[in-house]
Amino acid sequence: MSFKRKIKKRKREERNLRQQRVKEQDARRVISSAGLDDVFAALPSDLQLILLRMRLPQPELVIAPSAQDFDRIDQVSIAYEFALHTRFPLYDSGELSFADVWRVLASARATVSWLVTNCHRTSFSDKERVRLESFLERVDAFLNRDGNLVQARYVLQFWSALIGLSKLDEVALWYEHLRADPNVTKKPFGIVVHAERPEMREFEIAGSVRTAFRCCLSSFVGALTQVTLSATELGLRQGTPDLPLFIQKHALIQLQERVYFQNPESFFETFESPELTPRADGTWLITYRYGGLKLGYFVCIPLLEAGCAVVRTFLLATMQGTPEADLLRTRLKLRRPDIEYLQLDDVRTFFETDLYRDPEIVAVLEECGLDHLLLLRAEFNEKCKVGFAAMFKKFIGESKFSAASSFRRVDLEDLAARSEGLV
Numbered sequence: 001m002s003f004k005r006k007i008k009k010r011k012r013e014e015r016n017l018r019q020q021r022v023k024e025q026d027a028r029r030v031i032s033s034a035g036l037d038d039v040f041a042a043l044p045s046d047l048q049l050i051l052l053r054m055r056l057p058q059p060e061l062v063i064a065p066s067a068q069d070f071d072r073i074d075q076v077s078i079a080y081e082f083a084l085h086t087r088f089p090l091y092d093s094g095e096l097s098f099a100d101v102w103r104v105l106a107s108a109r110a111t112v113s114w115l116v117t118n119c120h121r122t123s124f125s126d127k128e129r130v131r132l133e134s135f136l137e138r139v140d141a142f143l144n145r146d147g148n149l150v151q152a153r154y155v156l157q158f159w160s161a162l163i164g165l166s167k168l169d170e171v172a173l174w175y176e177h178l179r180a181d182p183n184v185t186k187k188p189f190g191i192v193v194h195a196e197r198p199e200m201r202e203f204e205i206a207g208s209v210r211t212a213f214r215c216c217l218s219s220f221v222g223a224l225t226q227v228t229l230s231a232t233e234l235g236l237r238q239g240t241p242d243l244p245l246f247i248q249k250h251a252l253i254q255l256q257e258r259v260y261f262q263n264p265e266s267f268f269e270t271f272e273s274p275e276l277t278p279r280a281d282g283t284w285l286i287t288y289r290y291g292g293l294k295l296g297y298f299v300c301i302p303l304l305e306a307g308c309a310v311v312r313t314f315l316l317a318t319m320q321g322t323p324e325a326d327l328l329r330t331r332l333k334l335r336r337p338d339i340e341y342l343q344l345d346d347v348r349t350f351f352e353t354d355l356y357r358d359p360e361i362v363a364v365l366e367e368c369g370l371d372h373l374l375l376l377r378a379e380f381n382e383k384c385k386v387g388f389a390a391m392f393k394k395f396i397g398e399s400k401f402s403a404a405s406s407f408r409r410v411d412l413e414d415l416a417a418r419s420e421g422l423v
Contacts, residue, residue: 024052030104033094034142039135044128047115056107058099059084060190062178067195072165076173076193079161088153090146098154101147109139158191159220163264166218169249172196174218196224201246203303203310212246212310217268227271229309234276234284234302243302245271247311251298254314255288259295259347261380266290270298277323285322288314291379293372295347297322317370318344327368332396342392351377353388361389 031040040048061080063073070076087095115123116132124132162173178190199214215227228242255262266289275287277297285297296316302309317324320336328334334342343349350373355361365371 020053023055024049027052027104030096030100031108033090033096033100034105034139034146035092035094036105036135036138036142039131039138042131043112043135044124047112051108051111054107054111055103056110057103057189059102060178062190062192064192064194067173067193070171070173070195075165076162079165080158080191083154083158083161086154086157088150091149092146096146096150098150101143101150105139105143105147109136109143112136112139155191156220159218160265162193162218163268166264168215168247168267169198169213169252172198172216172218172224174222174224176222194224201306201308203246203306203308205301205303205310205312210248210310210312212248215245215247215271215311217271225272227274229274229276229284229300229302234309235278236302236304240304241307243307243309245274245300245309245311247298248313251311251314255296255298258314258316259288259290262290279321283312284309285315286311293375294369295373316345316347317373324369328370331368332364334396338395342395347373347376349388350374351380352383353385355389355392357384358389358393361392 031037040051043051061077063076067073067076084099085097087097087100089095112132112135116129116136159175162175166173173193173195175191175193178192196216198216200211201214202209202211204210217225217227219225227245229245231240231242234243269289269292270286277285277287279285279299282301284300284302286300287294288296288298294317296314296319298311299313299315299321300309300311315322318328318339319325320339325336325339328339328344334344339345349355350370355365356374356377362371362374365374
């Protein structure tokens with residue numbers, strides 16, 4: 001062997017040795033974070049070395065044929081890798097990623113389980129066999145508790161990314177688990193990503209032809225759900241099937257303009273179990289929620305002849321035609337021009353002004369079902385426009401506040417605590 005080849009071989013061996021040491025150190029970190037140091041140290045030293053070096057293959061991301069032509073598929077891959085290697089807090093202490101749990105702990109469990117099941121009894125002493133079984137028991141307890149927690153958070157993070165890349169009027173991304181050999185473990189071995197283009201239909205509404213898209217949602221449990229509205233809740237006659245929900249692009253544009261910070265996760269929160277409110281004109285309001293807060297409504301019209309329902313537009317909670325706007329008119333005599341003048345039809349008014357500092361105003365807003373909008377301030381933490389609350393009270397009339405004995409005075413510290421809970 002030539003001198004150059006010897007040098008190359010030596011460098012390769014040194015590199016492999018360094019990589020092996022890094023792998024062993026990483027495995028020890030995972031075992032320590034899982035609280036398994038004591039039972040691992042009790043194993044035979046040669047078995048310890050095997051477990052430190054062995055790895056199950058990394059959970060795979062498989063792109064289904066339906067998603068292969070998705071123009072942002074590279075972002076799906078990046079999101080998957082990020083979710084897979086993000087370290088999540090454990091119940092007691094420490095943090096691990098799902099890659100840690102799967103490649104190190106599930107690998108160690110599978111190896112020790114195979115040895116206990118398949119090796120002849122004389123391969124291990126009774127004392128060693130007890131230690132192997134103790135190690136298995138502790139690993140199983142960790143996987144069933146903290147391991148499942150890490151797995152759920154990894155899936156949740158990736159699912160959120162898929163929702164973020166989906167668009168109701170373009171494509172819905174969803175996933176399903178790629179299962180491993182059930183004889184080794186019941187944990188998911190990877191994820192398959194699918195894409196579904198929404199059905200597009202044209203409807204004649206108020207004498208005009210409108211285009212709308214079938215409303216589909218990616219479910220956290222790994223499925224694609226077609227949103228429907230309950231015929232019973234809509235007050236339709238018995239035996240009428242639930243109505244598939246379609247949504248016009250106009251409604252999505254209005255939502256983007258009126259709630260500029262909206263995110264795709266809010267669609268799941270809104271349409272997973274639609275909350276319906278009837279209106280006198282035969283249309284229905286579907287409550288739009290963001291982080292648990294009611295910000296407005298999608299206006300929906302049932303089209304019985306077409307066998308479906310169509311979302312036509314989006315209204316903020318303060319806009320004409322909502323229950324909250326009716327309360328503003330009843331309690332404070334505020335009509336549409338007044339609401340527009342006070343900028344209550346702009347959601348930023350509730351977290352960019354000093355309305356939240358005045359307990360009487362907070363009480364009035366609570367009476368009208370709008371005080372929760374003040375909680376948005378905790379999320380955006382915008383600079384406060386001082387003086388708006390005084391102008392608000394002057395426009396409405398100080399007497400309406402002092403005379404409103406039915407208004408409950410709200411503790412501002414309680415409001416601040418609720419804001420922290422939102423974040």
